[in-house]
Amino acid sequence: MDEYSKMHGFSPAVVTASPWTCSARAVAGGDGARRRPRAGGISQGRGKGEVRGKTFAIQGFGNVGSWAARFLHERGGVVVAVSDVKGGVRNPEGLDIPRLIAYQKQETTVSGFPGSDPIGNEDLLLLPVDVLVPAALGGVITEANVKTSGPA
Secondary structure (H helix, E strand, O other): OHHHHHHHOHHHOOOOOOOOOOOOOHHHHHHHHHOOOOOOOOOOOOOOOOOOOOOOEOOOOOOOHHHHHHHHHHHEEEEEEEEOOOOEEOOOOOOOHHHHHHHHHOOOOOOOOOOOOEEHHHHHHOOOEEEEEEOOOOOOOOOOHHHHHOOO
């Protein structure tokens, strides 16, 4: 963001957590969730960037969201909810991410994933999780739903 802002003015919308070393765009975006937990708020007095045992909701389970879920799951994070354009699923104990990825590849959606309950995108945004990963369409986080959700 700093380099971009030098040339084009202050523009926080261009921030990405993608490391330069990743060559695949989808993997890079998801890997940013693994590499940058402090940017996601985990370090705000809640574990100094530790992912293990923290809860995550991922709004958007496409290229970036599915890779983020995979990396967070591998580091011991508990992904409790995910959504895609056709719906969302939730399990307060944590979703089995490898099985969910295989299910999504076969069914082309996360909706109906066994061992989960359905959840809408609006409700997913309001879950009391440690970190919300907005990995889909922009503009879904608004002043109204931030005020409604409050601190996790």
